[in-house]
Amino acid sequence: MILPIFLPDTEWREWIRVKKGAKTPYAQQLAIGKLTEFHAAGYDVKAILNSAIEGAWASVYANESTLRGR
Secondary structure, three states: OOOOOOOOHHHHHHHHHHOHHHOOHHHHHHHHHHHHHHHHOOEOHHHHHHHHHHOOOOOOOOOHHHEOOO
């Protein structure tokens, strides 16, 4: 799978490893779509992925702490 340029490869692969349900290509495309929207809205995708890894989240979520410039 080719990742968008803004998506950090190391964090993406680790999140996929931690999240058991994102192994299908469709599930990965859904997550990439959400991360693309977050990136366009000014969120730090690397911080979002790191939060998801740390919390072993099943999905990715943006919040005030992941807004770029904070």
